[in-house]
Amino acid sequence: MILERLYDTDLAQASYLLASAAARRAIVVDPRRDVQVYLDLAAAHGVQITDVTETHLHADYLSGSRELAEAAGAALHVSGHGGADWSYGYDAQLLRDGDEIELGEVRVRVLATPGHTPEHLSFLITDGGMTDQPGYLLSGDFVFAGDLGRPDLLDEVGGGEDTREDSARAMFASLRDRFVTLPDHVLVLPGHGAGSACGKSLGAVPATTVGYEKRVAWWAPFVESGDEAGFIDRLLHGQPEAHAYFARMKRQNRDGPALRGPAEPLAELSPADVAAQLADGSAVLLDTRELADVRRRSVSGALTVPASSKRSTFAAWSYDPEREDTPLILLARDAEQAEELRDNLLRVGIDEVAGYVTTTEGLRSFTPETVAPADLAAYEHDLLLDVRGREEHALGAVPGSAQLHAGRALWELEQLEALHEGGRIVVYCQSGLRAGIISAALRRAGCEVAELEGSYAGWSQWAAAR
Numbered sequence: 001m002i003l004e005r006l007y008d009t010d011l012a013q014a015s016y017l018l019a020s021a022a023a024r025r026a027i028v029v030d031p032r033r034d035v036q037v038y039l040d041l042a043a044a045h046g047v048q049i050t051d052v053t054e055t056h057l058h059a060d061y062l063s064g065s066r067e068l069a070e071a072a073g074a075a076l077h078v079s080g081h082g083g084a085d086w087s088y089g090y091d092a093q094l095l096r097d098g099d100e101i102e103l104g105e106v107r108v109r110v111l112a113t114p115g116h117t118p119e120h121l122s123f124l125i126t127d128g129g130m131t132d133q134p135g136y137l138l139s140g141d142f143v144f145a146g147d148l149g150r151p152d153l154l155d156e157v158g159g160g161e162d163t164r165e166d167s168a169r170a171m172f173a174s175l176r177d178r179f180v181t182l183p184d185h186v187l188v189l190p191g192h193g194a195g196s197a198c199g200k201s202l203g204a205v206p207a208t209t210v211g212y213e214k215r216v217a218w219w220a221p222f223v224e225s226g227d228e229a230g231f232i233d234r235l236l237h238g239q240p241e242a243h244a245y246f247a248r249m250k251r252q253n254r255d256g257p258a259l260r261g262p263a264e265p266l267a268e269l270s271p272a273d274v275a276a277q278l279a280d281g282s283a284v285l286l287d288t289r290e291l292a293d294v295r296r297r298s299v300s301g302a303l304t305v306p307a308s309s310k311r312s313t314f315a316a317w318s319y320d321p322e323r324e325d326t327p328l329i330l331l332a333r334d335a336e337q338a339e340e341l342r343d344n345l346l347r348v349g350i351d352e353v354a355g356y357v358t359t360t361e362g363l364r365s366f367t368p369e370t371v372a373p374a375d376l377a378a379y380e381h382d383l384l385l386d387v388r389g390r391e392e393h394a395l396g397a398v399p400g401s402a403q404l405h406a407g408r409a410l411w412e413l414e415q416l417e418a419l420h421e422g423g424r425i426v427v428y429c430q431s432g433l434r435a436g437i438i439s440a441a442l443r444r445a446g447c448e449v450a451e452l453e454g455s456y457a458g459w460s461q462w463a464a465a466r
Helices: 036-045 065-072 164-179 210-216 220-225 228-236 245-255 271-280 291-296 311-318 335-346 390-395 413-420 433-444 455-465
Strands: 002-008 013-020 025-029 048-053 075-079 093-095 100-103 106-112 121-127 136-140 187-190 284-287 328-331 353-357 383-386 425-428 449-452
Touching: 002 036, 013 036, 013 100, 013 106, 013 187, 025 036, 025 100, 036 048, 036 065, 048 065, 048 100, 065 075, 106 164, 164 220, 164 228, 210 220, 220 228, 271 284, 271 328, 271 353, 291 433, 311 335, 311 433, 328 335, 335 353, 383 413, 425 433, 425 455, 433 449, 449 455
Parallel strands: 025 048, 048 075, 075 093, 136 187, 284 328, 328 353, 383 425, 425 449
Antiparallel strands: 002 013, 013 025, 100 106, 106 121, 121 136
16 A cells, blocks of 8 residues: 655645555545645556545635546545535545445545534545555544644634534534544544644644554543543634635635646746736735745835745635735746746635746835834834734733734725724734735735834834843
C-alpha cells in the first residue's frame, strides 16, 4: 500500500494519496485546487488516480475534487449525508455510511462522522495485503491531533441559526459510537494541523492514534463518563472567529467550484503597462513584499499580502471575487514565485490574475502613515481598531480600542463606518503583520488609516517603560 500526505503549510491543510501498488489504482482525499502535484505523484509511483473524494464541504479552502477528477478521468465521490441544506449541488457518486471503495487489496470504508458538519465523512483504511484489520483513519475535520473540528461554522458562516449545540451533540455521538470503538492501534491522519481556523488548539504533529487520543485528549473523559452537557460546553467555549470568506468557500464547495483546466504561464508585464492598468482601475496590484519594504514605499491602491506565510488566507481577507471582478496583478520576485502565489490564490477561489511585475519603479506610491505609541494620545483619530481575535483582545489591549478580527473587517465596513464616522482609523494587531495587511485593504475601501508602530507588542513595551 502507498500512503502519501501532501501538506499545505499556508492553510495548514492535509490531503492524501492512497494507492495499491499491485492494482496500480489510487484515490486522493481532500485535494486542493492546483492539482498537478497529485498527477505527478501518482505518475512517480506508477499508479493511476481512479477515484477522488473529500471528507466534507470545506470552509477554509476551495476544494480541488472536481478539478482533479476531471483532469485524471477519475470517479468523483462525495457525501450523501448532507440533508436538504448541505447536499452537493453537482453530479458525483454519493457515499453513505458503510460503503467501500476497493483499490485492489486496499479497502476504503466510509464512516459517517457528523459534528463539524452534517455531511462529514471519515475513511477507514485496511491494507488487505497485510491484514484484514483496519489500520488507518483519514479523519478530515472530525478528530485532529489533540482537538476536534469546530461545530459552530454553520452558524458563523453557513447561514444557520442555533445549530452549534446540535452539531456539538452530533460530534459527541460520533466520538462515542464511531471513534472510540475503533482499535487503539489505528493511525489517525487528520485534515488540518496547527494554525488552522477549523479548530481552536490543533496539535502540530501530523498524526496520532485512536488509543493516544482516548488516553490524553481533552474530550476523552467527557465521552468516557457520558457527560454530553460538559462536552458541549467545553467544545463550544473559546472558538475563534470564523473568517468571513469561509461563507463563500462553503457555498462554492456545495454548488461546485468552477473547473479551471490547464493554466497558461503568467505573463510578465512591464511597469508602464501595470501603471496604466492601475490608473484606469482595470487591475489591482497585490504587493507581496515584506511589510518593512511596503511601509517605506507603498504602491497607491495596492493590497498587501507578504509572500512569507498564510498568503491564501490573507488574500481572502483582502479581496472578495464575489464582490468585484477586477483582476489582480502580482508584484513578485520572479516568475516562479508568481506561479506559487497564483496557486495560493486558486486555493481560496481567487482566479483572475492578469500577470505579474517584478518592480515598483514607475508605479505611483506613497508612505503609509504611522503613529508611535508615545504620540497616540495626542494623535487625531476617531477609532483605535484592534484586528486581533477576541481572545487576544481579552488578554490585553490598548485602552480605548475596539476589536474586530482582520478576517471580518471588509465584510463589516458599515459597522466600522458607524464607529469612526469617516474619520481616521488607527489599526494594530500583535506584531504588525495583520495590521499591515488589513490597513492596505481598508485604504483601498476608502478609509483613512494609520498603523500603530510596533502594534500591541510595541505599545506594551512602551507602556511598561513609562
